[in-house]
Amino acid sequence: xxxxxxxxxxxxxxxxxxxxxxxxxxxxxxxxxxxxxxxxxxxxxxxxxxxxxxxxxxxxxxxxxxxxxxxxxxxxxxxxxxxxxxxxxxxxxxxxxxxxxxxxxxxxxxxxxxxxxxxxxxxxxxxxxxxxxxxxxxxxxxxxxxxxxxxxxxxxxxxxxxxxxxxxxxxxxxxxxxxxxxxxxxxxxxxxxxxxxxxxxxxxxxxxxxxxxxxxxxxxxxxxxxxxxxxxxxxxxxxxxxxxxxxxxxxxxxxxxxxxxxxxxxxxxxxxxxxxxxxxxxxxxxxxxxxxxxxxxxxxxxxxxx
Amino acid sequence: xxxxxxxxxxxxxxxxxxxxxxxxxxxxxxxxxxxxxxxxxxxxxxxxxxxxxxxxxxxxxxxxxxxxxxxxxxxxxxxxxxxxxxxxxxxxxxxxxxxxxxxxxxxxxxxxxxxxxxxxxxxxxxxxxxxxxxxxxxxxxxxxxxxxxxxxxxxxxxxxxxxxxxxxxxxxxxxxxxxxxxxxxxxxxxxxxxxxxxxxxxxxxxxxxxxxxxxxxxxxxxxxxxxxxxxxxxxxxxxxxxxxxxxxxxxxxxxxxxxxxxxxxxxxxxxxxxxxxxxxxxxxxxxxxxxxxxxxxxxxxxxxxx
Numbered sequence: 001x002x003x004x005x006x007x008x009x010x011x012x013x014x015x016x017x018x019x020x021x022x023x024x025x026x027x028x029x030x031x032x033x034x035x036x037x038x039x040x041x042x043x044x045x046x047x048x049x050x051x052x053x054x055x056x057x058x059x060x061x062x063x064x065x066x067x068x069x070x071x072x073x074x075x076x077x078x079x080x081x082x083x084x085x086x087x088x089x090x091x092x093x094x095x096x097x098x099x100x101x102x103x104x105x106x107x108x109x110x111x112x113x114x115x116x117x118x119x120x121x122x123x124x125x126x127x128x129x130x131x132x133x134x135x136x137x138x139x140x141x142x143x144x145x146x147x148x149x150x151x152x153x154x155x156x157x158x159x160x161x162x163x164x165x166x167x168x169x170x171x172x173x174x175x176x177x178x179x180x181x182x183x184x185x186x187x188x189x190x191x192x193x194x195x196x197x198x199x200x201x202x203x204x205x206x207x208x209x210x211x212x213x214x215x216x217x218x219x220x221x222x223x224x225x226x227x228x229x230x231x232x233x234x235x236x237x238x239x240x241x242x243x244x245x246x247x248x249x250x251x252x253x254x255x256x257x258x259x260x261x262x263x264x265x266x267x268x269x270x271x272x273x274x275x276x277x278x279x280x281x282x283x284x285x286x287x288x289x290x291x292x293x294x295x296x297x298x299x300x301x302x303x304x305x306x
Numbered sequence: 307x308x309x310x311x312x313x314x315x316x317x318x319x320x321x322x323x324x325x326x327x328x329x330x331x332x333x334x335x336x337x338x339x340x341x342x343x344x345x346x347x348x349x350x351x352x353x354x355x356x357x358x359x360x361x362x363x364x365x366x367x368x369x370x371x372x373x374x375x376x377x378x379x380x381x382x383x384x385x386x387x388x389x390x391x392x393x394x395x396x397x398x399x400x401x402x403x404x405x406x407x408x409x410x411x412x413x414x415x416x417x418x419x420x421x422x423x424x425x426x427x428x429x430x431x432x433x434x435x436x437x438x439x440x441x442x443x444x445x446x447x448x449x450x451x452x453x454x455x456x457x458x459x460x461x462x463x464x465x466x467x468x469x470x471x472x473x474x475x476x477x478x479x480x481x482x483x484x485x486x487x488x489x490x491x492x493x494x495x496x497x498x499x500x501x502x503x504x505x506x507x508x509x510x511x512x513x514x515x516x517x518x519x520x521x522x523x524x525x526x527x528x529x530x531x532x533x534x535x536x537x538x539x540x541x542x543x544x545x546x547x548x549x550x551x552x553x554x555x556x557x558x559x560x561x562x563x564x565x566x567x568x569x570x571x572x573x574x575x576x577x578x579x580x581x582x583x584x585x586x587x588x589x590x591x592x593x594x595x596x597x598x599x600x601x602x603x604x605x606x607x608x609x610x611x612x
């Protein structure tokens with residue numbers, strides 16, 4: 001498909017055009033550089049990217065689905081990027097499937113893209129960043145990035161978000177303590193989901209303690225309880241997120257977060273672009289077993305052969 | 307401290323020398339290249355690296371501690387690398403602390419190193435790989451790498467392991483299904499911990515199904531039940547791991563895994579070595595907002611200025 005046709009498809013909000021454009025970027029098709037350069041920049045600047053993360057079992061997919069439902073009641077067009085820990089070979093797209101199945105399968109204003117973390121050479125951050133831009137250019141004013149896990153690569157992707165919520169539920173025991181210290185660095189909101197089961201109140205209070213200083217500063221409630229399976233607590237959650245979105249817009253925080261995301265994406269593209277050459281070069285290296293010496297050798301070769 | 311003194315410390319199994327050597331590598335001290343090059347290569351080749359991963363709440367730290375206890379009863383010297391999702395700024399080292407507190411705080415033959423995933427520019431895989439080598443050279447015949455999470459960077463680190471076990475427990479609900487597809491790619495063993503609580507049997511049977519073909523092939527039981535808090539099931543788990551360790555040694559699988567780990571570490575070192583320059587160069591780039599064009603520009607500059 002020609003770049004012009006793809007762009008026309010995006011402009012007319014055609015979901016198939018969105019899928020094709022993202023695939024073109026992932027496959028590094030000839031058209032992809034021109035495509036990315038031609039996207040509507042205002043739409044990209046003005047969209048809101050929400051990151052939703054948390055450990056397995058917290059109910060992220062149900063919460064995501066519930067948030068989509070609420071956004072659709074507000075007539076908003078929604079993009080979802082579901083980062084899937086499973087492999088593209090063995091099936092993949094399970095998070096995405098779950099969200100899709102729930103409520104929104106036939107709604108043309110809910111655009112979903114699954115991306116697998118495994119079985120790829122890298123560049124997930126780059127792909128997800130491109131997907132955000134493409135969805136925004138195709139009229140998605142709100143874009144959700146959902147990712148399972150507490151790992152570094154999830155956090156790298158979450159860095160693409162303007163606002164991030166961490167979803168927890170009672171029952172993770174001591175491991176929550178281990179995660180707590182890192183929470184403030186990545187999460188703007190803490191959602192205690194499944195708040196009707198035992199331990200929710202204690203977990204909320206524990207988390208309130210971490211977020212108290214921030215809440216006091218701007219009056220935005222950061223720790224919220226939901227029962228996503230019953231669609232409870234979602235309206236209040238989105239109200240607080242809206243208030244925070246205004247705040248980061250006015251204060252310039254959104255712009256500075258976008259700047260950092262651009263740097264992270266750029267580094268990711270650099271790695272992705274260099275990797276094929278590096279993997280080839282690696283096979284020609286003499287047999288030292290010291291990865292640091294091998295790396296120095298690779299860099300030297302790479303810089304001299306271009 | 308001089309490199310010679312550090313090496314002498316490692317040879318005499320001094321735990322402080324291990325800590326200092328790992329720090330030297332992490333800080334990129336002048337001595338670190340020579341240090342890494344001088345490590346006893348046989349000890350590195352012959353050690354067994356066990357990866358322990360799984361979602362928060364599965365009881366990994368308790369299981370790790372229980373495995374250490376068992377290995378100590380066999381008079382083995384054990385190294386542990388605990389990959390901690392929390393930040394070095396806000397505390398860090400929580401996984402490590404938990405393992406340390408449990409049983410082994412005063413045992414000089416249990417050497418523990420915590421590494422934080424966050425708050426660093428990268429190179430976790432490189433650091434962890436160096437730590438494995440240093441611990442092996444200092445007489446740790448078995449080295450455990452424990453990591454929370456199901457993310458990509460955890461998987462990259464787990465790739466350093468000769469043998470990997472994934473720890474699960476009943477009660478993670480549907481998210482287990484999402485992880486299942488990826489399990490076979492990373493896990494040699496599946497440990498159903500907390501096997502005394504409801505749902506353990508069903509989870510085990512579910513997992514047996516995935517691992518059945520492999521079990522039939524080599525007769526090694528891959529799905530094992532433990533109650534780590536009561537030290538139950540650990541002996542059988544380690545027996546099966548020993549059998550598998552023999553198998554991968556004889557079949558050459560261990561060697562090929564080490565080779566892949568070396569490639570991954572090398573790429574990680576390349577990224578780490580290039581990153582400071584890239585971050586500096588990035589600030590001088592003209593104002594395009596397309597990360598791909600920025601990346602191309604960066605690579606061009608980098609290759610011309612050296």
